[in-house]
Amino acid sequence: MARRRHTPEQIVRKLREADRLLGEGAEIADVARRLEVSEATFHRWRNQYGGLKADDVKRLKELEAENARLKRIVADKELEIDALRENQPGKMVSPPQRRRAVRLLCERLGVSQRRACEIVGQHRSTQRYEPAEQDPDRDLRAELRDFAENRPRWGYRRAHAVLVRDGWAVNRKKVQRLWREEGLRVPPKRRKRQRTGDSDADAGLLKAEHPDHVWALDYQFDATAAGRRIKILHVLDEFTRESLADLVDHSIDADATVACLDKIASARGRHPEFIRCDNGPELTAAALRDWCEFTSTKTSYIDPGSPWQNPWVESYGARMRDELLAIEQFDSLLEAQVLVADWQTDYNTYRPHSALGMLTPAEYADQWAKNNPKKLS
The missing domain is CATH 3.30.420.10 (Ribonuclease H-like superfamily/Ribonuclease H)
Incomplete structure (x- = not known):
């Protein structure tokens, strides 16, 4: 028997159907089989939902949704902080890389510079220091960001081909490295699962013959x-x-x-x-x-x-x-x-x-x- 999740409304509806069947003399095993659940699940439902009314079920569902939302918010924030603490230090080995990471946290997550420096492990004086030497690949990085914004479904290979065609003297590996450092990528396509119901009659042949047919x-x-x-x-x-x-x-x-x-x-x-x-x-x-x-x-x-x-x-x-x-x-x-x-x-x-x-x-x-x-x- 395939397992499936039931909403509280569905459980109450099935318990009402079970009460009707039991009132007609049906056995508990037959009732559980009719409801497509095990006897243990049926007894657990009766202990948990047997005395609830529709308003109680609605309130229980609202409380469960609110609890799930709060847990999700806390988990998301902890996940972001843990990921930055555990993974980034091994990759951000230079102050410029950490400086870009702090700016990214401030822009996208809205955290303060002090908090972002604590997460990344960057001293605030180092973060505020403006180096005299500019990034030699600054113009190329800006070109790649503009390219990714205008062509969101294109990757670094096509970006390299376009750059070479436009006169840039750069090889593909460098474009790939800068593409990754800037966090540019092609978002994967999500395949939508086709969901169909099980029919008892062919929709193309079924014809209504009387009211309520x-x-x-x-x-x-x-x-x-x-x-x-x-x-x-x-x-x-x-x-x-x-x-x-x-x-x-x-x-x-x-x-x-x-x-x-x-x-x-x-x-x-x-x-x-x-x-x-x-x-x-x-x-x-x-x-x-x-x-x-x-x-x-x-x-x-x-x-x-x-x-x-x-x-x-x-x-x-x-x-x-x-x-x-x-x-x-x-x-x-x-x-x-x-x-x-x-x-x-x-x-x-x-x-x-x-x-x-x-x-x-x-x-x-x-x-x-x-x-x-x-x-x-």
Whole structure:
């Protein structure tokens, strides 16, 4: 069984599911297997989180985050000081090298000259001494720094070739040495891991056949007048084209997404058979996977880079962008929430939909319910 880390919200959610299963007569071993944890982990969870409520878990999570932040700050500062104390003295053997190191610490870390001299091991009188002889490679160093700033993805080999072409009489090894002394380098490229979810149905073949058959999920972003990011979660019924939710907040994680889906299911009295979505981090997280398993909802993830496989919610987001987000300026998050809610109501109850025979989504849903009463039971 692959190990994974659980957030406090996920643990509380799994303990609630465990209580339901135990109330139905299930054995602890079967419950632990259903939750994908060992029995020892299950008992430890119950001892640690069994009596907590949602507010307690939220406060515990905030305290853990604050503790981790403080530990990280202390560790980073100690790491910087220890690295300078232990590694640099063996490399900075001359006063000019130590003088450059002190200036670097003052500029980049904002420490005082006294403190920087203590870390580097340079006497302050030596630091303040201005030598009469200038660095013979001063102009070449300045040229290399300008080159690295203008061409951040080029290395010292190309820098040497350009210098020779421009008339500099310098060999490659000297350029390499000065390049390293100035701390110039090509930052490595980070490979982004492609994360995809496990689908129960092919997104290209799945088609909604009745209300609550397929719910489509997607996110889009905007910003307030002050520049703060706004994130919007769209949940759409693909059969009726109804907007089931437009959650607006500065940040929406997997737990907030699950809470939104629970609220919709509670209001409609049923869960969807499928959810269709892309492979975003919130939608491939363990929290949403657990929710699908506990509610017997199947997943249909679209292929990476294929938004056309999720067309209805993409079209809905484009309509909101064109008719609201592109023409309105939000002064606050509250204003964005109110205007998005008003637009959602107008879309569901007033705006004719061409794919529904010019009926509104709400009218189409009511008409279908009247003509198919047995399918709703």
